[in-house]
Amino acid sequence: MPSGAGAPLLAASDLCLVRGGRELFRDLSFDIHRGQLWQVEGANGAGKTSLMRILAGLSRYGFDGRVQRRAPLLYLGHHSAVKGLLTPRENLAWHVSGAGDWSDADIDDALARVGLCGYEDVASHTLSAGQHRRVNLARLYLCRAPLWLLDEPFTAIDRGGVGELEAVMTAHVAGGGAVVVTSHQALQVDCEVRSLRLGAGGAQ
Amino acid sequence: MPSGAGAPLLAASDLCLVRGGRELFRDLSFDIHRGQLWQVEGANGAGKTSLMRILAGLSRYGFDGRVQRRAPLLYLGHHSAVKGLLTPRENLAWHVSGAGDWSDADIDDALARVGLCGYEDVASHTLSAGQHRRVNLARLYLCRAPLWLLDEPFTAIDRGGVGELEAVMTAHVAGGGAVVVTSHQALQVDCEVRSLRLGAGGAQ
Amino acid sequence: MWSFLHKLGSPPWLYAISGSILRWLLPLTLLALAAGVVWGLLFTPPDFRQGNSYRIIYIHVPAAVVALAGYYVMATAGAISLIWRMKMADVAMKAAAPVGAALTFAALFTGAVWGKPTWGTYWVWDARITSMLLLLFLYLGVVVLYEAYENKEAAGKACAVLSLVGTVNIPIIYKSVDWWYSLHQPASIKFTGDSTIDPSMLYPLLLMICAFYALFTCCLLLNMRAELLQREARTGWVRKLARGGE
Amino acid sequence: MSAPSTTRFCLRLLRRQLVLAVRRPAEMGNPLLFFAMVVALFPLGLGPAPEALAGFAPGVLWIVALLASLLTSDNVFRGDFDDGSLEQLLLAPQPLYLGVLAYIGAHWLVSGLLLSLVSPLFALMLNLPAAAIPALVCSLLLGSAVLSLVGCIGASLTVGLRRGGMLISLLVLPLYVPVLIFGSAAVQAAVDGLPVAPYLAILGAMVSLGIALAPLAVAAGLRISIDA
Amino acid sequence: MSAPSTTRFCLRLLRRQLVLAVRRPAEMGNPLLFFAMVVALFPLGLGPAPEALAGFAPGVLWIVALLASLLTSDNVFRGDFDDGSLEQLLLAPQPLYLGVLAYIGAHWLVSGLLLSLVSPLFALMLNLPAAAIPALVCSLLLGSAVLSLVGCIGASLTVGLRRGGMLISLLVLPLYVPVLIFGSAAVQAAVDGLPVAPYLAILGAMVSLGIALAPLAVAAGLRISIDA
Amino acid sequence: MYFDSVEAMLAMEGHGVFVWSAYVVTAVVIALILLLPLRRQRRLLRELAADERRARAVAANARGSS
């Protein structure tokens, strides 16, 4: 599917946010179409997370402008949404249960692809920081929502894991999805990366 | 001070750790001398955090081997130890209060150096993820302990911040301190980096 | 003496010696229990005031006495574990708690059931009964705290701290409960005369008390053996045992 | 896109909550043990005379049940808020009303239901006449459902607050008062040999009203808390 | 290296804890509000006859104070454990005993002390004779210090547990019993016109014992919890 | 033997329910505290033995294939 065809999955117009007396961004307008990969960049405190939450619809007050969402979306935030007392398998099964019917084999397969083969049945709180996040990232292999909003997905992930995540994102974009990702690292993907730079207000 | 002179700041001998039925490392012995920079590497779940906690003395049961600490140390872990209801200034003042007497100017200076100038007096829970961690990292500018144990200090920090942290670490090592750091990124420092690779057991 | 203490700290030795003790103590205990029960239930005359309901005494009193003694065993083991850092003391303390809790429950239950025919009610807030209830809570606290920790070595230490705090507190708790009881108006019901017990009733009671002490020892050793196996699962002697056991 | 039916989704959510409760036996046993121990405090504080105890047994049992429910309801959403699961629930396509009902149902099952079932034991210990025990169990069954419904409203409003403390008790205790009054009145009526049914009917009406309205309030509260 | 004196360090820790409490007024007001509301529940649950109320006022006031202290002590170390501050405290060169004492002291100041100071108000609401009020305040002042000391032991042992639930109430309530007995006995003695001093002396002895020993247990508990 | 018949023994002049329920519950408690650790010990040993066999099989496989 050619990039930019059809109605945008998400349209933001005139977004403007002031927090703690600082203007983080103003008059931000953009359309996210199928087949696009957007990277939101900016120093610490530039407003990346705030923007992502506005796009996802989690923040509904305190900003100006309009966001129109025309497709189901997947949002992964700073928190891993993994319950320590459940096993990775139970966590993943619960996470994807809202969106479709997945067999146990699908779930184990997704866990294996994020390198958690052999850890399916331990309590998640015994996992290391990176493994903990990987449980959540395994959703990317099972998710059918066309629009992904990923807030710093590479946190605590080792180099091999980052490469695989980039591959998944590329594949999703190539298959007609769209991805908005924040990261402090440069993305190594073989598709066009549109950059959204948030400027002022951050740590210098 | 030449690297390796005198008694080691920390001596680990025959460390061996089994967690959840997996052997993470065995017969690990090393001495950390003044003027050395060690990077602990390994995939997610390789046991880096577990090793750091053993070195710091926070884990005392469940491993074999001996750790001798001969100098005060500074440990920064996955958790930022920043209280949301206190301001960055209060947080930092409290953190360094155990080790020396610092004037308010010193503290503001350290906060400015991590890019938090202007944020000294807001409640810490309104800070962004990276700024939150920066409050804790500001301790590095005030710390007189010769041995630093830093567990993934670059998490959530933007590119500029990473560069500055690397400069601080280099300066500390050049000044006769020692640093043990875990990170998934390659360090860009102009001093020798000794690498400690933890192998088996991690996510593949 | 020192070599004995040293041996006591060695898991394989403890495992072996407890095995050979159990081999004769366990059958003996069961035999004594059976004999005591049959004697008490069938071969003693009824009490002139309480009739046949007094036969509960043969399990009530031993259970209560041993449950109380059990706390001291547990607390002593906890103190040893914390002060001399002896791992086996940890294990013993952990092993004593569920047994003590079970016996305390038995004492409470039999007491309550006995209360209905004699006092007309299942429960009164008498000093001794109340302190028994508190003892149950103290035991349960140790059991639940141990289960809540994942790292069993840390769990042992935490329970040792708790039981040590308990040792300081137990006398205070008992004294205060006794005092509380005498402070408020006395309950209308009293325990029946204790020393005026007839020899024909006394001997089976003594037998049962001894049997319950033996039972406590057996359960303690059994629990310790299971705990040792779990803690030492990765060591050579347990592996050898597992291979031989098949 | 074959999204699974909403009912299935909610049943899964309910199961997840129950699994979490069972994995944390101390959490589940806690309302019961708390109940047991606080009930035991009353004779210690007020004196052991059996008649006096029987006199205030209905009130004491109800107040302690209410406290047990209050204390556990604070945690219903807290863990999910802290680890980000709540955001995911709000973003799920299924109606939030039903998801919230699953949370409330799980809370009632592991606190109210269990507590009602073991309450006869404690009633006996406080010398409550045996004739009043069925009334106690029934009123607790119904009343604790209302307590869970109302408690979750308070929990949803306070879960996002950093300075919340146990603010929930301030919000929720006044709303608990009618339940306490009718609940303990039901037991007292049974003690006095009066008919109990009217009280139970009122409690039942409260339950129905609560099931219809409380999840709406909880859903709104959660949306606000996520934003704070 | 001029490490600041240990006393200064502890005073700073105490100040930090107090600042945190003041920043969270709901947290600080909470024991008071909880106290007020639960005390208000009793007339509702037990019936409002004034003489009856006066009869059980000493016990009820003490039980509610005890619950308020229990509920807040669960949180003493929890926040610091979750955000890593506790690791830093354990790694500090100053003796842990004194640091722990600062935590306990702060907890007593914002729960026990405040509660004792406002208790006369609630005592009047429950028709407690005015003559007994000094005894109530004194016994609460001393007794709540013991409650804080013991409660922090429970908190330190359970802070690291993922499956802890409100396990602390199981660990701590049996140990609270002596305080409850002597505290309510002191008030009862004052109501009956008997001398109160012996009871207060016993409570004072408990405080001294607690200050000497409890911080040791708390320090040991924290070291274990950090490791679990 | 004090009682004349089995019925008399069961009834115990009206106190039978209390006496026998106390004895039965105590018997169950005793059985539990004896059997639970025994069962746990047996299960642990069985698991360890299975582990051991698995490890040996893996080692044998590795030797066989190389």
Ligand code: HEM
């Ligand atoms: C739930 C209720 C009860 C509890 C918790 C309980 C608890 C105890 C305890 C702890 C002891 C051992 C005391 C010691 O060794 O110092 C004991 C002994 C005894 N109990 Fe009970 N009891 C209960 C009910 C009853 C009833 C209803 C009776 C009979 C009417 C009874 C009769 C006795 C006798 C005769 C002794 C042995 C004599 C003595 O050592 O004083 N108990 N009980």
Ligand SMILES: Nc1ncnc2c1ncn2[C@@H]1O[C@H](COP(=O)(O)OP(=O)(O)OP(=O)(O)O)[C@@H](O)[C@H]1O
């Ligand atoms: N409490 C525990 N019980 C059992 N296993 C544990 C526990 N904590 C950690 N582990 C295991 O120890 C291993 C190492 O964990 P650790 O946190 O040290 O990894 P790490 O190298 O720091 O990884 P990361 O890069 O993801 O931070 C993991 O495989 C984890 O499953």
Ligand SMILES: Nc1ncnc2c1ncn2[C@@H]1O[C@H](COP(=O)(O)OP(=O)(O)OP(=O)(O)O)[C@@H](O)[C@H]1O
């Ligand atoms: N609740 C709040 N009240 C006031 N200001 C806030 C609040 N939350 C965030 N801010 C401010 O908004 C700014 C942007 O925060 P945000 O979390 O969006 O940054 P970010 O770009 O995601 O940074 P990072 O790279 O560190 O994650 C920060 O300067 C922060 O101080």
Ligand SMILES: [Mg+2]
């Ligand atoms: Mg961010």
Ligand SMILES: [Mg+2]
């Ligand atoms: Mg790590």
